[in-house]
Amino acid sequence: MTTTKGLEGVVAATSEISSIIDGVLTYRGINIDDLAEHAEFEEVIYLLWHGKLPNRTQLDELKKALNENAPIPNEVIQMMKLSPKEVHPMALLRTALSALSLYDEEAQDMSEAANLRKATKLVAKMPTLVAAWGRIRNGEEPIAPRPDFGYVQNFLYMLSGKEPDEVAIRAFNTAMVLHADHEFNASTFAARVTVATLSDIYSGVVAAMGALKGPLHGGANEQVMAMLEEIKIPERVEEYITNKLNNKEKVMGFGHRVYKDGDPRAKHLRRMSENLAQLTGDYKWYRMSVMIEKLVYDLKGLKPNVDFYSASVYHSLGLPRDLFTPIFAISRMSGWTAHILEQYRDNRLIRPRAEYTGPVNVKYIPVEQRA
Ligand code: ACO
Numbered sequence: 264m265t266t267t268k269g270l271e272g273v274v275a276a277t278s279e280i281s282s283i284i285d286g287v288l289t290y291r292g293i294n295i296d297d298l299a300e301h302a303e304f305e306e307v308i309y310l311l312w313h314g315k316l317p318n319r320t321q322l323d324e325l326k327k328a329l330n331e332n333a334p335i336p337n338e339v340i341q342m343m344k345l346s347p348k349e350v351h352p353m354a355l356l357r358t359a360l361s362a363l364s365l366y367d368e369e370a371q372d373m374s375e376a377a378n379l380r381k382a383t384k385l386v387a388k389m390p391t392l393v394a395a396w397g398r399i400r401n402g403e404e405p406i407a408p409r410p411d412f413g414y415v416q417n418f419l420y421m422l423s424g425k426e427p428d429e430v431a432i433r434a435f436n437t438a439m440v441l442h443a444d445h446e447f448n449a450s451t452f453a454a455r456v457t458v459a460t461l462s463d464i465y466s467g468v469v470a471a472m473g474a475l476k477g478p479l480h481g482g483a484n485e486q487v488m489a490m491l492e493e494i495k496i497p498e499r500v501e502e503y504i505t506n507k508l509n510n511k512e513k514v515m516g517f518g519h520r521v522y523k524d525g526d527p528r529a530k531h532l533r534r535m536s537e538n539l540a541q542l543t544g545d546y547k548w549y550r551m552s553v554m555i556e557k558l559v560y561d562l563k564g565l566k567p568n569v570d571f572y573s574a575s576v577y578h579s580l581g582l583p584r585d586l587f588t589p590i591f592a593i594s595r596m597s598g599w600t601a602h603i604l605e606q607y608r609d610n611r612l613i614r615p616r617a618e619y620t621g622p623v624n625v626k627y628i629p630v631e632q633r634a
Pocket residue numbers: 269448478479480481483512513514515516517518519520521563565568569570
């Protein structure tokens with residue numbers, strides 16, 4: 264047996280959903296650059312679940328199903344209202360996601376048709392959950408989803424109460440497309456491990472939420488914004504980053520386990536960050552981000568990952584910092600559910616081994632005789 268810390272380089276299973284080959288990311292064989300440029304997020308959801316892009320009828324049916332399933336049970340809203348308001352949104356949403364299963368009659372139905380219906384419900388309800396918490400924690404009433412709005416439009420509307428403009432819809436749509444799936448990342452792998460015991464789809468996505476929350480994974484986008492706000496002004500970037508690296512601390516939003524020559528999603532988010540800065544006239548965050556990118560590369564040879572420029576993008580869209588990771592989860596729910604469906608289709612328990620490095624031949628000593 265060989266031991267590989269962090270499972271680096273280990274190929275744990277086959278998958279037909281997304282691939283990273285020579286630094287190029289594809290969903291079902293389609294280059295992410297192409298999808299980021301042209302696709303609606305709903306098309307990507309269909310692509311991940313079914314292996315091909317939808318035709319017009321299939322796309323319209325999916326949009327209708329997402330709209331019909333967008334409302335969340337009143338009991339879950341009440342639960343949110345009773346929850347402490349100062350908790351991290353990812354902790355609250357991990358709990359609320361789990362609570363959804365209590366009000367789904369099909370929660371334990373393991374047929375493929377029921378699992379696809381549950382995947383639709385989960386993707387449909389995720390933006391409603393996040394937006395509801397975004398308001399409830401501020402003492403505001405949640406806003407019901409509009410049946411005539413698209414997926415992205417509805418989320419931005421439910422969060423702010425205002426109809427979003429075209430620029431915001433387009434930018435947010437691209438961010439959703441870019442975050443939708445990423446092969447065997449930590450949260451997706453957690454979901455697959457969970458459902459490989461033949462546990463239900465809700466248990467799988469709750470496990471994934473827990474894994475995404477951490478700052479080495481999805482939690483990094485919030486940390487990037489926290490860092491930008493702490494630095495405050497471009498003049499302080501050099502000193503701050505140099506000190507951090509000299510102290511052997513990590514700069515959030517940099518580095519990646521799989522990409523050693525840059526994350527192909529980052530360039531899209533960088534461009535969006537620049538475009539939004541142009542539109543809002545507030546260049547500060549984009550400028551600081553560019554300065555940090557150059558410094559971290561010069562000093563450490565590391566390039567930004569998907570989380571780095573998504574921070575300034577979401578900030579320019581007026582989204583609160585602690586909702587950045589929940590927003591990631593809205594998008595990644597499509598990938599998690601696609602992987603769970605794939606796992607069920609050809610399941611085998613995921614159970615690796617550990618190389619034991621503890622003491623051996625230790626005798627039991629009765630409690631009275633212990634020091
Ligand atoms: N800042 C400074 N140094 C870094 C960074 C960073 N962001 N990332 C890696 N390094 C350094 C490490 O200190 C280490 O240096 P050393 O060899 O001198 O000790 C070397 O690069 C290798 O780093 P590891 O942490 O071993 O790489 P690993 O593949 O295990 O981790 C990870 C990848 C977790 C993404 C790491 O790069 C990191 O912590 N980045 C910051 C957090 C982050 O942005 N996470 C989001 C990733 S994308 C996503 O999940 C959506």
